[in-house]
Amino acid sequence: MKQLTSLLLAVMAVLMMSSCVSTKKIVYFQDPDEVFNQGEQIMQQYEMRLKPADQVLIKVTCNEPALLTIFAQDVMMGTAGANVSSQNISNTGNMTNAYGYTVSNEGFVTLPAVGRVQVAGLTSDEAARRIEESIISANLIKDPEVTVRLLNARVAVLGAVKSPQVVSLTSERNTVLDVLSRCGDVADTGLRQKITLYREENGQRKKYPIDLTKADVFNSPAYYVQQNDLIYVEPNKSQTVKSSAFYTFLGAGASILGVVTSVVALVFAIKK
Secondary structure (H helix, E strand, O other), X not given: OHHHHHHHHHHHHHHHHHOOOOHHHOOOOEOOHHHHOOOOOOOXXXXXXXXXXXXXXXEEEEOOHXXXXXXXXXXXXXXXXXXXXXXXXXXXXXXXXXXXXXXXXXXXXXXXXXXXXXXXXXXXXXXXXXXXXXXXXXXXXXXXXXXXXXXXXXXXXXXXXXXXXXXEOOOOOOEHHHHHHHOOOEOOOEEEEEEEEXXXXXXXXXXXXXXXXXXXXXXXXXXXXXXXXXEEEEEOHHHHHHOOHHXXXXXXXXXXXXXXXXXXXXXXXXXX
16 A cells, blocks of 8 residues: 555656646746846837838828818828828917828838838938928928828737737737737747847838847847837747646546545545
């Protein structure tokens, strides 16, 4: 009976050890003092820059509403290449027109009565200033105020996350942590040390490794995401196998085995 009890306990120990995962592999931001005690200024670029195929909302405001009819007429005729248009009066009494455009493959947007304006490679604020300059140069409006907003900024997340999906970005300052949290975090079967971000920069595809267990992820050029990024979380093959039906059954079996072992030990103790 002693031998049987010992055997059962040994089997239970093996099963429990096989399910253990080192905390080094799952704890985020280890050794933070090496990063945060230095007091370094945040240097990574977090403002998204416009790219071909981006959809942008361009809003033009001025003190003379009649001047904006040029834009409105072109939008109604469909010559502005716009897919969104609106017109209203702001709280200050200024007239406002807003138009939606797609950045061309060459990096331009074509504005009514203004023509092509190069915006690819610029931030939204920089694009707004350039459009203002173009409107003034065309002698259309002396004091235009332009705002530009990116409409279709998205990041795709694949691999071992709890909810793989395409994440719509709600602002122009989004981190890889923001995006992963929107996906429910890395799954139990995911390798936090082996995350890859794929990005297109200047017509070239680049990839950046990300290790969430290291605090220096905050200094990574991939910490702030850009539109059209792709994030892939590599699965832990051994953990993936352990999450299969076989290991689910094995876990249940281990629980039952524990009960049986306790009963056998109790019976053996009573008989003594």
